[in-house]
Amino acid sequence: MKNREVVDLFSRVADMLAIRGDQIHRILAYRKAAESVEALGRDINVVYAEGKLTDIPGIGDTLAAKIEEMLTTGRLAFYDKLAQEIPPGLVDMLRVEGLGPKRVKQVYETLKITTLDELTTAAREGKLRDLPGMGAKSEAKILAGIAALARHGDTRVSLGVAWPIAQAMLDELKRVPGVTAAAVGGSLRRMRETIGDIDLLVAAESAGEVMDRFAALENVEAVAGRGPTKTNVVLLNGLGVDLRVLPAARWGTLLNYFTGSKDHNVKLREMALKKGLSLNEHAFTPLDGGDEILCATEEEVYARLGLPFIPPSLREDRGEIEAALAGKLPALVSLDDIRYDLHMHTTWSDGALSVLEMARAARDSGLRAVAITDHSVSLGVANGLSVERLRQQAAEVRAADEALGPDFRVLHGTEMEIRADGTLDFPDEVLAELDFVIASLHTGLSQSREQATRRVLNAIENPHVDMIAHPTGRLLPDRAGADLDMDAVLAAAAATGTILEINAHPARLDLRDSHVRRAVEMGVRIAINTDAHRPEEFDNRKYGVATAQRGWATAADVVNTWPLDELLQFIQAKERPPAAR
Ligand code: DGT
Ligand code: CA
Ligand code: CA
Ligand code: ZN
Secondary structure: HHHHHHHHHHHHHHHHHHHHHHOOOHHHHHHHHHHHHHOOOOOOOHHHHOHHHHHHOOHHHHHHHHHHHHHHHHHOOHHHHHHHEEEEEHHHOOOOOOHHHHHHHHHHHHHHHOOOOHHHHHHHHHOOOOOOOOHHHHHHHHHHHHHHHHHHHHOOHHHHHHHHHHHHHHHHHHOOOOEEEEEEHHHOOOOOEOOOOEEEEEEEEOOOOHHHHHHHHEEEEEEEEEEEEEEEEEEEOEEEEEEEEEOOHHHHHHHHHHOOOOOHHHHHHHHHOOOOOEOOOOOEEOOOOOOOOOOOHHHHHHHHHOOOOOOHHHHHOOOHHHHHHHHOOOOOOHHHHEEOOOOOOOOOOOOOOOOHHHHHHHOOOOOOOOEEEEEOOOOHHOOOOOHHHHHHHHHHHHHHHOOOOOEEEEEEEEEEEEEOOOOOOHHHHHHHHOOOOEOOOOOOOOOOOHHHHHHHHHHOOOOOEEEOOOOOOOEEOOEEEOOOOOHHHHHHHHHHEEEEEOOOOOOOOOOOOOHHHHHHHOOOOEEOOOOOOOHHHHHHHHHHHHHHHHOEEEHHHEHOOOHHHHHHHHHHHHHHHHHHO
C-alpha cells in the first residue's frame, strides 16, 4: 500500500465510526492519523521499515499496528468488519455539503439508501423531505450540495497540507550541486487557502541533475511529464508538483512568471507591451528584435515596469498594480509583528497541555503574552467548562502568570459557545471576571442566514464579548460554514469595537482573505490567533499572517501587534456605556 491508500482507509474508518455514532475521541484519533500520514513527506513503507511509525504525530502503538497490517497484508480487518455494518457508499455521502453523519445514518436506516447515486435519485423524487427533521428546503440543499460536489470535487488541498511538503522537497533540491536558489511559486507562494498543485522553482545552470533528483524523491509516485527545463510529478498523496529550472540570471522572471496569479501576470505583460517589451519566464524581449533583458531578481522585473516590488500575497489583480503605481501599497503586517496569541486550549477542555505548559511553549515561540481560552459548557464534545470549573481555572492561570515572571503575561479567557438559539453560555457577571472573552459558533452552522447572523450579532452586542473567533465556522477544503450576512457582522464589529479573528488553523483561515479586506476598509480590528490545541500548532501563525496580508492588513489593523496595555484599554472601552467612551 502507498501513503494515499493508508490515508484513505484511515479517513474512511473515521467517517464510518462517525456514522455509527462512535465515541468522538476514537473518531478524532483516526482523522488525526489520516492527516498526519497525508502530511508525511516520506514513503510510509520506508518509515515502517525503519521502525519509526510511532514517530509520526498522532500514531501510537495501536495505530502503528494497524498501519503495519495494511502495509504487510494490503488489508485492514477492522475496516472490513466496519464495512459489513456501515456500507462504504455512505462515506461518499458525507462529502456532500450539509450532510452529516446522523443524517446519512437516517437515510440509510429509513430508506435503505447506500450510495450517492441512490441518494441523488431519492432527493430528485422528493423522498427525503418527509423524513423527520427534513423538509423541501433541506432536500433542495442536499441536491445543491451534490451538484457542487460534482463541480469541484475535492482535488484542491489546504495550504497547511501543501506547505510542509513543499518545504521538505525544497530542502532536498537545495542540496543538489549547482543550485543557487529554490523557492515555491504559484498559489502556494501567494498563500492561497487551497492549493491546486505545488509549483517549485529552482535556479541552476543545468536542469538535468535537479530534475533527476526531483523525480527520485521518496515522496514521488510517478513522473507525469518531463521537458528540457520542467518536470511534473504526482506525489504519493495524489498532489501534483511542477518543477521549473532556469539559470540564476533569469531567476527574477522565472519566479515572477510562475508565482502568478495569471491575472496579475496578464496586467504586467500589458504594461511591458506598452514599453515595447514582451515578458515571459525567460526574460523581457524588445519587440523590435533587440537583445533579451535578463532579471536576476523580481525587484528588477517590477522596476523595469516602473513598479515597486509587489508582495506575492497581493498578486491577485485586486487593485495591487494600481496601488503600486500610485505609491499606495499597504505596509503589510508581518510574522515578526505578532506579540501574543489570544486563543488556545489546554487539558481543561480539549487541549494537550496544561495552562503552564502551553504558556511556556508560547513564550518559547517568541510571544510575550497569551490568553488561555478553553471551551465552555455547552460544547460537551470538547469537555467545555462549567462556571465552577472556569473559576477553578482562574487560580491556575494566575499561578502560571506568576511562574512566568513579569515579562510574560497569561490572561484568563474563554472561548464561549454562542448557542443555537443565540444565547451565550455564561452570564454577564461571570464574563466580567475574565480578562478576554471570545464568543464563537461551533454548532447550528446550517441555520438560515437570518438566524445565524442574528446569533453572531447577539454576541457582538454583548459589552463583555471582546472577540468573535473563526466567524463563519467553515472548514477547508470544502465545508462552507454559516451563511452570515458579513456586511452586517463587520458593521456591528466596527460600531461596538469587537475584534474579529483570523483563525490561523489551515483548516479554518476564517475570516478569509476577502472578508479581511472588507474588515480593514471598515476599520474593524482583527486578531490573528492559532487556536492551538498542542504546541506544534503555534507554527500555524504564518498561515494566519498570510491571510491577513492577502486582505491588505497592516500592523495597525491587527491587535496582536499592539502593546498589550493598548489592547487591554481597547477591550475595556467596550464595557463602558457609549456616552462614557
Ligand atoms: P493552483 O495551482 O490552482 O492553486 O493555482 P496557481 O496559481 O498555482 O496556478 P498554476 O499552478 O496553474 O500555475 C502557476 C503559475 O504559473 C500561475 O499562477 C501563473 C503561471 N501560469 C501558469 N499558466 C499560465 C498561463 O497560461 N499564462 C500565464 N500568464 N501564466 C501562467
Ligand atoms: Ca499551482
Ligand atoms: Ca502548476
Ligand atoms: Zn478554539
